[in-house]
Amino acid sequence: MLVEEVKLIQYRNYKELELQFHPKLNILVGENAQGKTNVLEALYLCAIGKSFRTNKDQEMINMVKESAYVKVKVKKQTDKVDIEVLLNKEKNKKIKINKLSLTKYGDLLGNLNIVLFSPEDLKIIKEGPSERRKFMNNDISQILPKYYYTLNQYNKILQQRNKILKDFRGKKFDLEIWDEQLVNSGTWLMIYRRNFIKRIALLAKLTHRKITDGLEELEIHYDSNIKVKDNDEFEEIKNKFLKQLKENKDLEMMRRLTLTGPHRDDMIFKINGLEVKNYGSQGQQRTAVLSLKLAELELMKGEVGEYPILLLDDVMSELDGKRQNYLIQNLKNVQTFITTTIIEPLNIKNKQQHKLFTVCNGEVSTISSK
Numbered sequence: 001m002l003v004e005e006v007k008l009i010q011y012r013n014y015k016e017l018e019l020q021f022h023p024k025l026n027i028l029v030g031e032n033a034q035g036k037t038n039v040l041e042a043l044y045l046c047a048i049g050k051s052f053r054t055n056k057d058q059e060m061i062n063m064v065k066e067s068a069y070v071k072v073k074v075k076k077q078t079d080k081v082d083i084e085v086l087l088n089k090e091k092n093k094k095i096k097i098n099k100l101s102l103t104k105y106g107d108l109l110g111n112l113n114i115v116l117f118s119p120e121d122l123k124i125i126k127e128g129p130s131e132r133r134k135f136m137n138n139d140i141s142q143i144l145p146k147y148y149y150t151l152n153q154y155n156k157i158l159q160q161r162n163k164i165l166k167d168f169r170g171k172k173f174d175l176e177i178w179d180e181q182l183v184n185s186g187t188w189l190m191i192y193r194r195n196f197i198k199r200i201a202l203l204a205k206l207t208h209r210k211i212t213d214g215l216e217e218l219e220i221h222y223d224s225n226i227k228v229k230d231n232d233e234f235e236e237i238k239n240k241f242l243k244q245l246k247e248n249k250d251l252e253m254m255r256r257l258t259l260t261g262p263h264r265d266d267m268i269f270k271i272n273g274l275e276v277k278n279y280g281s282q283g284q285q286r287t288a289v290l291s292l293k294l295a296e297l298e299l300m301k302g303e304v305g306e307y308p309i310l311l312l313d314d315v316m317s318e319l320d321g322k323r324q325n326y327l328i329q330n331l332k333n334v335q336t337f338i339t340t341t342i343i344e345p346l347n348i349k350n351k352q353q354h355k356l357f358t359v360c361n362g363e364v365s366t367i368s369s370k
C-alpha cells in the first residue's frame with residue numbers, strides 16, 4: 001500500500017501543507033527542529049490513531065490554534081482509502097474513513113499499515129518490559145484488530161481489579177468474578193502474543209543471519225508472566241493463569257495490586273545465546289532492532305497481502321554502510337519515508353527512484369524527483 005498524498009492544517013509547526021509522495025522512496029532532509037519528524041508523525045497518526053511521541057493528542061495541535069487536521073490518501077492493491085483525523089483542544093479527536101466518522105478508534109486499524117523505525121526503538125531491546133509490551137501491542141493490533149479490543153477489555157478489567165485491591169481495608173471481598181474475566185481475556189492475549197512472537201522470531205532470525213553473514217543467531221522468545229508450555233491450549237493456559245492468581249492472592253492483597261497476568265509479560269532477545277540487553281554491543285543492539293523491523297515488514301506483508309509503508313526517522317545515519325545497503329536492497333517494494341539532517345552519507349539516493357524534499361521551518365519544497 002502507499003500514501004499518495006498528505007494534507008496538514010495547523011499540525012505542529014505547519015500552517016498548511018500538501019505533499020504528493022513518491023510511490024517508492026521519499027527523503028525529507030533538513031536541519032534539526034524544522035518539522036521532518038512531524039510529517040512522519042502525521043502519517044503515523046492516520047495509521048494508528050495516535051502519535052508515537054506523545055500520549056497527549058493536544059500536543060500535535062499548533063501551539064496557538066485550537067484544532068488541527070490531517071488527511072492522507074492511501075492507495076491499496078484493490079482500493080483507495082481517505083483517512084482524516086481532526087484534533088481539537090476541547091474535544092476528543094474525530095476520525096473519518098472515506099468521509100464516514102468512526103465510532104470506535106479500533107476500526108481505524110488495518111486501513112493504513114505502518115512500520116516505524118526510529119532511534120527510540122532501541123528501547124525495545126535496552127529498556128524495561130513495558131517497551132516490549134508496547135511493541136507487541138502496537139504490532140499485533142495492526143494485523144489483528146480483535147487483539148486491540150481484547151487488550152482494551154483486559155486493561156479495563158485490570159483497572160477494576162486493581163481498584164478493588166487498592167480500596168481493600170481488611171474487609172472481606174470477592175475477587176472471583178474479576179478473576180474469571182481477567183483470565184478469559186488475558187488468556188487470549190497470551191495466545192495472540194505467543195503466535196505473533198513465534199512468527200516474527202523466525203523472520204527476524206533469517207534476516208539477522210543475512211545481515212551478519214551468518215555470524216550471528218538472533219533468538220526472540222516470549223517470556224510470559226504465566227508459566228505455560230509452548231503447546232498449551234486455551235483451557236490449559238486459563239487453568240494455569242487461575243492457579244497462579246490464587247497462589248499470589250495474599251501477596252496481591254499486601255501489595256494492593258494485580259501481580260499476575262500478561263500486563264507483566266516480557267520478550268527476550270538473544271544473540272548467539274547471550275541476552276542482547278545485557279551483553280550486546282551498541283551495534284548488535286541496533287542490528288537486532290533492524291532485523292526486527294524488517295521482520296515486521298514481512299510479517300505484515302504475509303498477513304495483509306501487501307507491504308505496509310515504512311517510516312525511517314533519523315536511523316539511516318546511525319547504521320554502517322553495510323547495514324544501510326542491506327536496508328536499501330530490501331526496500332524495493334516498500335514505500336519508504338526517510339528523515340535525515342544530511343543527505344551525503346545516504347548513497348541510497350543514487351540507487352533508487354525517489355523524491356527529495358527539504359524541510360525548513362514548517363515549509364517543505366521538492367528538490368528533485370526521479
Ligand SMILES: Nc1ncnc2c1ncn2[C@@H]1O[C@H](COP(=O)(O)OP(=O)(O)OP(=O)(O)O)[C@@H](O)[C@H]1O
Pocket residue numbers: 011012013014030031032033034035036037038039059060061062063064314339341359
Ligand atoms: N504543537 C506545536 N505547535 C507549533 N510548533 C510545534 C509544535 N510541536 C512541535 N513544534 C515545533 O516543531 C519543530 C520540531 O519538529 P520535528 O520534531 O519534526 O523536527 P525535525 O525536523 O524532525 O528535527 P530533528 O532533526 O531534530 O529530529 C520544533 O521547532 C518545534 O518547536
Ligand SMILES: [Mg+2]
Pocket residue numbers: 036037038313314339
Ligand atoms: Mg526528527
